[in-house]
Amino acid sequence: MNKFNKTFKYIIYFLLVFMPFREVIGIYDNVYLKFIPDILIIFMFFGYLFKNKFKLKFKVYDYFYILFLLGGFLSGIINNVSFIAILLHMRTYVTMYFLFYILRNNEYEIQFYKNCLKILMIALSVLTIIGIGEYITSKIYFFPYQWFIGIKYTSNLSRMYTLLHSPNTFGYYAVLVVSLFTYLYKDFKNKKWIFLLVLIFLGIILTQSRSSQVALVLILFYWSFGLFKKHDYKTLINIFLILLLTFGTYKLCNYANRAFSNSDAYKSFFEENTDRFDDNENVIIDSGSRWNIAENNDVFYSMKNGRLFNINLGFKIWKTKPLFGTGFATYGTAGSSVVIPKLYKQYNLSDDFYSDNQYIAIFVETGLFGTLMFAMFILTLIYEYRKDSYRLMIIFILMLVCLFYNVLELAVLMTLFYLILTMNNKNEKTGKGVKLKMKKNDTNERKYIVFCQEHYNPLGIIRSLGECGIKPIVIIKKGKYQLASKSKxxxxxxxxxxxxxxxxxxxxxxxxxxxxxxxxxxxxxxxSYLDLKYDELKDKFIFYNAGKKGEVTKYMNKENIIKLAEKCGLNTIKTWKLTSKKIPDDMEYPCLTKAIISTKDNWKADSIVCNNEKELKSALNKIDSKEILVQKYIKKKNEFAVNGFSINKGKDVFYAFSLNYLSINDNAFGNYMIIKNFDNKELEKKLNKIFECIKFEGICEVEFLVDKNDELYFLEVNLRNSTWGYSSTVAGMNLPILWSEAMLSHKLPKDKLKKFKPFKAMAEDTDYYDRVKTKKVSLIKWIFQALSCKCLYITNLRDMKPVYSKIDNIIKNKIKK
Known part of the structure; x- marks a missing residue:
């Protein structure tokens, strides 16, 4: 991930923390702090443009949105509206759209959105807990007095405003968080989510925001319908349990509210403030009773000084300027609260007049032109997401809430709306499975199993899957200590x-x-074990294979794979196969002994450099293998490896990256390396022949020795995930995910092949022992080299338990010594 994307992610995290509390911060601290999010977004937007050389990527709906803004702006200028008022009005319209633009033009892993959800859940829980206290005490406590005195009707005393300063804002905010949760955790199992959802649902009910409650019902219906189609009755039962608990806790809160209304503190406070309310009644309304419109005289109050009054007056004002309207910041919107419009005196409107309806505000301020442009913006946005039922629901909910509130002016809501709208819309990976193009009788849900031994190699696979929202099943052979098995x-x-x-x-x-x-x-x-069980597994699993039993194991034999490499046109090192201690007459020195099969005997220890016949005889006496390979020893300048995967019986191969080592070990591969794109087309053709001959399907690696003349000599093929496979995920090409997609679609993901800037990687544990302990490099220099690496194969700040387990094992070994 580049520095811009990383910085932008942290700015999003900050916004999600800061925005819900922005209103209350503005009361108790410098009001200008409220502009921090706007400044950050503008800064990031122009940073994004600069990074992309000011090349703009417009969609159809962008043009309509720009025309809508331009119409409202020019209308305001023509009608002599305060320039400052216009800018303040457009502030959220523009900055939030900047945010939308950046989000939609970048891809972020699913973990980013899960992190956002966690932040939102925490913020929402804090707001709800404070709000419950506010609800129970009818705003005498847990609510700023400056806001209290702005409430006109006593009926609103029993509505939960929270620190967002509005029941509708909080309600829609909570609804959007719930919608994000239902997307990322469709079939949640952790009990903590039940508690949090009960708290959030309770908050939505206590706001008495009818539009938010309708929106919540729509989301629950959409969620439940999807679960019912998958026959996930367990999660459906959990939802029912959440609703029951919400109803119970709501009754408790309502009872506490009524009990407090009889307290001396409440009566005393109400008597002191009763003249502030227009209805002048001591009324405590049950949350559910707001739906009884006739009983609560809602229509009467709405016609007198509410939404219906605003709509009627809006049409009256619109008739005076029907084509382009009165201009931004003139009819109960953000800018008009700062600089009072002239028409307020003409129509006897109070200075704090609020239109409470996004559509009438747009209609009055921008006229027929602006309204038409905004309508086209919404319609083209719907068309953009026409095949995505989830996002269509989110857009529909926005349209619904706009009937009751000026949503487009609220940054805390539009941040969430645009975040959800752009969430991984190019390459989604959610829940247990990956969204793939599959056969019509297939689904998007499969299990992902990592069958392995304790090592940082499978840790890379687990992290690659996990970072895409897939929590794999891991079957792991017990090791000396836990490493991969500790991954979160x-x-x-x-x-x-x-x-x-x-x-x-x-x-x-x-x-x-x-x-x-x-x-x-x-x-x-x-x-090899699974390969030899091919006939038992082929109809039950998708796994690395070569089309028949024992074929993968056959090419793990170095003699077989070297012969195949020669046949496919690759340079190979002169090799002798010894079945006894007798040394061939044509043996050349220096030479290197090797195990024929890496799955048998002590294959690493069998690798010995011999400078003459005497040393070779000594080496053969130490080796227990019945068969041994001896190769001419070539002094290596480096090693070279290519990583990727093959599908369709080896006919199609995807090469993700290549590597060279920055630290050279004469007797083994290095652990400090440079990762880069693979672009040797001539070599690619020869490698393609190898995989097609083997008919291999799976993740793989090919290794070469590089001599002093930069000549490549074939060493071996690893017909499984390589130790360095996680580098591909860091480079933006997640091999475990891409291979699984390709195995189902039977097509190579050529659009996922990315050009990336070369970066460093290190197996820090092994490299420390190879170079620092042997004093090949100083500790200080090694630390700086490690810090310069974009990819570390053990240390990962998002998944530290394996690191802690490794440290714990080191400490225990030190104590034993």
């Missing part, structure tokens, strides 16, 4: 003693799914 992204964990035990869990627990689960492996041993 794991949905369900099975720790087993042996691979056989793991296989038993795999078949028993997940072998009868309607949709084949994906299996990801990260080491040769388990990959």
């Amino acid at each position: 992204y794991i949905g369900k964990l099975h720790i087993v003693d042996t691979i056989d035990d793991g296989y038993e869990v795999l078949m028993k627990e997940y072998g009868k799914e309607k949709l084949k689960p994906f299996i990801y492996t990260s080491d040769d041993t388990i990959t």
